[in-house]
Amino acid sequence: MAFVAFLLVSAIGIQKAVAQQSVAAATLTAVPEAEGDFDFSVQEPVAPHPDIARLGTIPDWSVLDRYQKSITREEFTYLLNHCYARRESDYNGMIEIQFDRARIRKQSNFSAGGYYDLFFKPGAFAPPSENRYWRSAVEHEALPKNNNRPLEGIRIAVDPGHIGGIWHTWDDRNFKIGKDTIAVQEGRMTLKVAEILARDLSALGATVYLTRHELEPVTDLRVEDLREEARSYLIRKRKVPSSGMISQTAKVMFAISSEIRTRADLVNESMRPDLALCLHFNAAPWRGRIALNAPNHLHLLINGCYSDGEIKEDDTRLEMLLRLLQRVYYEEVGLADTLAKTMQRETGLPHMGYGGNSGKAVIDNKYVWARNLLANRMFMCPVIFFEPYCMNNKEVFARVQAGEYEGLREFGGKYKKNIYQEYADGVTAGLVRYFRQRR
Numbered sequence: 161m162a163f164v165a166f167l168l169v170s171a172i173g174i175q176k177a178v179a180q181q182s183v184a185a186a187t188l189t190a191v192p193e194a195e196g197d198f199d200f201s202v203q204e205p206v207a208p209h210p211d212i213a214r215l216g217t218i219p220d221w222s223v224l225d226r227y228q229k230s231i232t233r234e235e236f237t238y239l240l241n242h243c244y245a246r247r248e249s250d251y252n253g254m255i256e257i258q259f260d261r262a263r264i265r266k267q268s269n270f271s272a273g274g275y276y277d278l279f280f281k282p283g284a285f286a287p288p289s290e291n292r293y294w295r296s297a298v299e300h301e302a303l304p305k306n307n308n309r310p311l312e313g314i315r316i317a318v319d320p321g322h323i324g325g326i327w328h329t330w331d332d333r334n335f336k337i338g339k340d341t342i343a344v345q346e347g348r349m350t351l352k353v354a355e356i357l358a359r360d361l362s363a364l365g366a367t368v369y370l371t372r373h374e375l376e377p378v379t380d381l382r383v384e385d386l387r388e389e390a391r392s393y394l395i396r397k398r399k400v401p402s403s404g405m406i407s408q409t410a411k412v413m414f415a416i417s418s419e420i421r422t423r424a425d426l427v428n429e430s431m432r433p434d435l436a437l438c439l440h441f442n443a444a445p446w447r448g449r450i451a452l453n454a455p456n457h458l459h460l461l462i463n464g465c466y467s468d469g470e471i472k473e474d475d476t477r478l479e480m481l482l483r484l485l486q487r488v489y490y491e492e493v494g495l496a497d498t499l500a501k502t503m504q505r506e507t508g509l510p511h512m513g514y515g516g517n518s519g520k521a522v523i524d525n526k527y528v529w530a531r532n533l534l535a536n537r538m539f540m541c542p543v544i545f546f547e548p549y550c551m552n553n554k555e556v557f558a559r560v561q562a563g564e565y566e567g568l569r570e571f572g573g574k575y576k577k578n579i580y581q582e583y584a585d586g587v588t589a590g591l592v593r594y595f596r597q598r599r
């Protein structure tokens with residue numbers, strides 16, 4: 161099927177006028193200089209600085225224009241309630257579903273800022289293939305029988321989570337036990353899996369892009385560059401900008417916000433893949449001294465489960481709606497369901513569940529959860545997040561120490577591949593199965 165490439169994400173627009181510019185103006189307005197200076201004439205309300213995510217940008221709602229009348233009221237409501245909003249009450253006041261349109265508040269903290277009207281499509285479902293750069297599995301050319309390159313023509317972005325190397329102290333995904341051991345460093349381990357996947361998926365016909373090739377950040381910004389932005393952000397979020405809080409926020413802005421947003425620009429503007437795989441290793445929380453007593457388990461994530469606070473961020477609300485309107489959900493859920501089964505088969509790991517509000521179960525597969533993370537919101541294509549193996553589990557630690565050996569070795573009475581190859585094989589088997597079933 162012919163595919164019309166659209167420059168969607170450059171249109172996501174969201175001008176790169178970063179938040180801080182208008183903060184000073186917003187906080188300095190309407191303070192009378194002295195008694196007697198009051199002006200009793202009717203004044204236009206002054207807009208406060210919008211509520212936006214860390215390093216986010218003020219949204220341009222006109223990017224939704226191309227999605228006018230592209231979704232029915234029923235489908236819009238279903239996707240919003242079933243996957244995207246954590247609960248229906250979480251979008252109260254922000255998205256109002258009327259008979260013929262969704263009324264979307266443009267600025268959450270300023271009602272006079274008005275609404276964007278997204279009109280529903282009367283009648284039946286129509287696929288939205290022209291309003292996105294990625295193609296679903298069924299939109300790819302059919303495969304000849306017994307084809308040994310089932311991923312031919314599929315563009316896949318592989319995102320090795322975290323940074324690793326000397327940067328591990330910024331993302332806190334690192335520990336070492338004893339003198340003569342290999343440090344357990346998530347950013348290094350995810351890169352090993354990514355390199356194996358690049359080789360194996362290419363051999364099956366895919367075009368593979370890595371968002372990072374080294375143990376180095378992709379962003380040019382560093383913690384020191386972000387201190388002022390961190391201070392402005394804390395003030396906007398009504399938090400006390402103590403030096404400890406500023407340092408902590410600047411660190412998160414470097415290792416997560418700026419790093420992932422830079423990778424998202426690469427994904428959306430140059431790679432423009434059909435799907436993205438975000439590779440991680442899990443860990444049970446630890447403080448100070450590490451103990452290897454964590455249970456071992458596996459889960460996969462798709463995008464969804466936005467809280468009220470997240471939906472109130474103007475940029476986040478727009479990004480959520482773009483995912484909904486591109487029908488990313490159907491592709492993500494199909495991929496995650498298949499990949500969870502092959503990962504489970506390959507690793508033998510039990511599932512992990514989310515208590516409380518942090519994750520949402522959207523399909524009948526205990527390994528698959530919806531969560532709103534920066535990468536699975538910003539990469540504007542189907543994104544699967546992998547969270548296998550707890551790094552502070554005793555057997556996982558031993559397997560990391562064993563490195564990338566050939567063949568099988570015994571752990572806990574079972575012969576196993578090296579942990580990186582096993583991880584990659586679970587992913588590859590799932591992609592092959594998914595695309596074979598649909599092409």
Ligand SMILES: [Zn+2]
Binds near residue numbers: 346
């Ligand atoms: Zn991680």
